[in-house]
Amino acid sequence: MIAETMALTFRALKKWIRNPAAVLPGLFTSIFYLALFGSSFNPANLIPSGFSSTQISQTFGGAPTYITYLTAGVICLILVFNMAFGGIDLVLDRQLGFLNTVLTAPIPRAAIFFSGVAQNLVKVMFLAFLTFLIALVIPNGLVLPAGFGVLNLIGVFGSFALLGLGLSCVFTALALSVRSIDSLVAIVNFLTLPLIFMSDALFPSSSFPDWLKTIANVNPITKADEAARLLIVNGNLTSSQLSTFANDVLYLVGVVAILTIIGYFAAEKALSAQ
């Protein structure tokens, strides 16, 4: 199954690499959120007297600037939107008949599902990394703590990758289940915004009403966001921060395991003969 999964994944990635323009919409979203949203909605400017740097730091979990806080959230947002709309390629594969060609080949249906998951994950993690770089280079952007190293970077992107993997399972199974792009877009629009707004991607959940806080606390986006943000803001973690980080990662691993199983069975059903 691995050889067939890789063959299908490489096919999708070759197409993606040969069409650099496909990366641009995702890239623009990153730039707009960080440079425009991050600057224009900077909470430090919301009241006439302004917040002191201490107040900003307290409000945003120790982040020295709002964009430092926002970066992890924007990357989560990029993951959600691009995973969701990445399924369009799979719907097109069905509509153009390519999927039927694959279905008449003697390969496990799981190879189609896992190649969908893998190709989306690679594409979106690349965008996530570009977003991180953009946050670093824009004026008044991401400020990394002293001593932020490779291990921290691995921890940050490991958290994002776990979230991405879970999301990719859900949206790949969804894309394989629908028959038209319209249906996919309708469902995706219904799912993505609540997922983002019911997390602390854009604002700390401490300011949310209790009911929303409860939902945000179990939202995997909040967990990935929190884990990545802990490292982005603090670099080396204290033992209590490390414990929070470890809990978030374990939670994400559990979510990924559940979503992989659900996605796998949903895709198997969607790909079975009708």
Next chain:
Amino acid sequence: MTKIIEADHLTKIYKGKVKAVDDISFAVDEGEIFGFLGPNGAGKTTTIKMLDTLATITSGKAFVAGHDVHREPGAVRDSIGVVPQELTADDELSGMENIVLAANLHHVQGSEARRRSAELLKLVDLEDAAGRKVRTFSGGMRRRLQLAMGLVHMPKVLFLDEPTLGLDIQTRKKMWDYIGRLNKERGLTVFMTTHYLEEADSLCNRIAIIDKGVIKLSGSPAELKQKLGGDILTLELAETPVDLTEFFKGIPDVSDVTRTGQVYRIKLPRTEKALPIIVEGVVRKNIEIKEISFTKPTLDQVFLEITGKSMRDEDASESDSVFQNFIMERATS
């Protein structure tokens, strides 16, 4: 002769409502080219989809290369190549990359995949275009590439669903040549649907005509034409209130008469005897003959006889559909 495809009382009902295929049975011998003809919506593609495991069978049984389609779909997929009517080769990949991908999906990997791909690209005269992206290919090149993609794992049975749809006559004939050669040189069994009757006539060892999900007639092209019962005289008369159907039927050696307006189609088992009597009879009745034509039986006439529609009408109606336009657009780009 070994039966390589066997369909036994196959029925397909979609969503519990639409009966696309209704209790059909047939068998295809190993090494034969079997043609499936029928109007749009007759059940041709649904039959292929059941045989190539894409669609479930509502009732009945089917065996391909000795494997039960329902119980051993994996073994069936191992034994078959499928060339769909849609142009499914990936536009952004080269011809070689597409065919290597098809090989990889059939457990042919590495240098063996590349070797077979190169050999097949040569067979379909695409070796010079192997490195070009498929989006630069003409419709005919795409069809040839798809044919090669369906063969890269050396299947026992090749399913071709409208393999020459949207191609000009020259390219179509080239495709027939490839299919014929594959059948003769490699002993490949081919199960094909087509809209082009001359294609079925020249390529197929046997043909089945399906209409409204039911096989109406099957046999070799020669047998089918023989079943028409003779030559056909088409007689167009000037406007007259007189119906000559019974008059024609009363003439010895006239086996059947159908009338559409002032046009009579008269079936003649022995033309040389009946023709003078018919013409003389019409002249005596002082009715002007506007046009008279005489044809040997063709598959188009067999088709018309069985389905009540000419294949040309089918072509015209199909070209109106959005899907068909889409296929044509890709095929001719």
